[in-house]
């Protein structure tokens with residue numbers, strides 16, 4: 645997977661601040677220790693002297709093996725003494741060298757000319773945080789859905805709206821609890837205010853908490869981002885993320901501005917994800933015919949062929965809540 649320029653730059657910035665932090669910590673440690681143990685200053689000086697002695701010996705030429713060996717012994721002894729003092733003072737460091745987070749690339753992001761695994765990891769985290777942004781704004785839990793808002797009177801088909809919704813609810817909760825990349829895609833269909841957004845957010849949150857890369861977007865926002873990036877008004881890789889993330893939750897499909905661009909994007913995202921066997925959850929107020937009218941047979945046949953339908957019923961919960969509040973205040 646490739647990452648956007650913004651993600652790369654943010655990751656490189658993080659590495660830079662790691663290097664700065666390591667440098668500042670090493671500096672602070674030195675300041676603290678030399679005040680308490682002036683002998684450390686002498687050791688530092690002596691270590692620098694062994695370096696000088698070595699260069700001189702090499703410049704002088706001749707058989708210098710004995711000299712080199714004795715300088716090395718002296719150097720090791722000094723280093724050990726320094727480590728001993730620091731250890732006695734309760735420090736974990738053995739010298740005043742900066743300690744990088746990544747021992748492979750020393751927090752430069754590159755190791756033997758290749759991108760280091762620490763940089764890849766950072767970009768992965770940043771990009772996953774970026775796509776989960778929509779989730780943290782509005783966390784949703786299954787427990788918060790109040791089934792008392794659904795009518796308990798059985799309808800002509802037998803089940804009451806409450807019983808029907810209890811089944812939908814249980815299905816969604818199990819789907820989220822057992823979420824992995826083999827689960828089917830879902831189509832949450834039903835009138836406004838019947839809990840589709842709530843349950844699709846709860847599924848998205850649960851999958852994200854389980855460590856999956858989840859993208860949750862209301863259709864209006866997703867398509868407007870795609871459009872801006874497609875026409876070069878903004879940079880980003882939303883389309884690639886929507887196609888490759890572990891779970892895409894597309895909320896309120898049909899409320900976006902109607903353009904041929906949206907229809908084409910929707911088709912290529914759904915199709916790519918189906919081919920790659922990645923689950924998608926779509927919620928919509930549109931009926932089967934409404935979907936057909938708006939997006940055409942090609943998209944609708946892909947959806948009906950591969951998505952498990954869940955029918956939401958009931959009266960608008962937001963409106964009922966407002967009505968309850970009004971009666972309370974009367």
Ligand SMILES: [Zn+2]
Nearest residue numbers: 746749760762
């Ligand atoms: Zn590294």
